Amino acid sequence: MKVVAVCGSHRKGNTEWMLNKLAERLKENGAEVEMILLRKADVKMCLACLKCEEGGRKRPGICQIKDDMNAIYPKLMAADCLVFGTPAYFDLMTGLLKNFLDRTCAIWPHLRGKPLAGVAVAEEGIGQAVANIKTYGDLCGMKWVGSVSGLAKNPGDIANDKNVTRRLLKLADKITDIG
Numbered sequence: 001m002k003v004v005a006v007c008g009s010h011r012k013g014n015t016e017w018m019l020n021k022l023a024e025r026l027k028e029n030g031a032e033v034e035m036i037l038l039r040k041a042d043v044k045m046c047l048a049c050l051k052c053e054e055g056g057r058k059r060p061g062i063c064q065i066k067d068d069m070n071a072i073y074p075k076l077m078a079a080d081c082l083v084f085g086t087p088a089y090f091d092l093m094t095g096l097l098k099n100f101l102d103r104t105c106a107i108w109p110h111l112r113g114k115p116l117a118g119v120a121v122a123e124e125g126i127g128q129a130v131a132n133i134k135t136y137g138d139l140c141g142m143k144w145v146g147s148v149s150g151l152a153k154n155p156g157d158i159a160n161d162k163n164v165t166r167r168l169l170k171l172a173d174k175i176t177d178i179g
C-alpha cells in the first residue's frame with residue numbers, strides 16, 4: 001500500500017510531527033509512505049491558464065509550469081491513500097497547502113474514489129482547517145477516511161498530547177485497513 005502525505009506547514013513543527021507519527025505506524029503496518037514537505041518544495045502558483053483542463057476528465061495531467069509538481073502528479077495518482085496536513089492559519093488551511101491544491105487542477109479528476117485523510121493543528125481552535133481539506137476531497141469525489149486535530153503552539157508541543165498520538169495511531173490503522 002502506498003500512502004502520500006503532504007505537509008502544508010511553513011516550518012518543521014507540529015503538523016510535520018503528527019504526519020511523521022502517522023507515517024511511522026503506517027510503515028510498521030507494512031505501508032510505503034512518501035512525505036512531501038511543501039516548505040521545501042518548489043510549487044509555484046497556478047496561472048489559471050486552464051491548459052491542463054484540455055481532455056476534460058481524461059486530462060493527461062500536464063501543467064505548463066515547470067516545477068516540482070511535475071514529479072508530484074504521478075505520485076498522487078499512484079497513491080492508495082493521500083493524507084494532507086495543515087496548521088490552522090486564521091482558522092483556515094495554510095496558503096502553502098491551498099496553493100498546492102490549486103495546482104492539482106491538472107489531475108484532480110483522477111483522484112476520484114481515492115481515500116483521503118486530514119491532519120491539523122492550531123494554537124487555540126482548529127476552525128475550518130480540517131473542513132477545508134475535506135471540502136477539497138468531496139469536490140474531487142474522494143473517500144474521506146477521517147482526521148486528527150490537536151492544539152499546540154510551538155514546534156514539538158503536540159508530542160506532549162498523548163491523546164493526539166493515540167488518535168494518530170488509530171487513524172494509521174484505519175488507513176492500513178483500506179489496503
Ligand SMILES: Cc1cc2nc3c(=O)[nH]c(=O)nc-3n(C[C@H](O)[C@H](O)[C@H](O)COP(=O)(O)O)c2cc1C
Pocket residue numbers: 009010011012013014015016086087088089090091092121122123124125126127152153154155156
Ligand atoms: C499566520 C498564522 C496564523 C495563525 N492562525 C491561527 C488561528 O487562526 N488559530 C489558532 O488557533 N492558531 C493559529 N496559529 C497558530 C498555529 O496554528 C500553531 O502555532 C500551530 O502549532 C502551527 O503548526 P506547525 O507547528 O505545524 O507550523 C497561527 C499561526 C500563524 C503563523
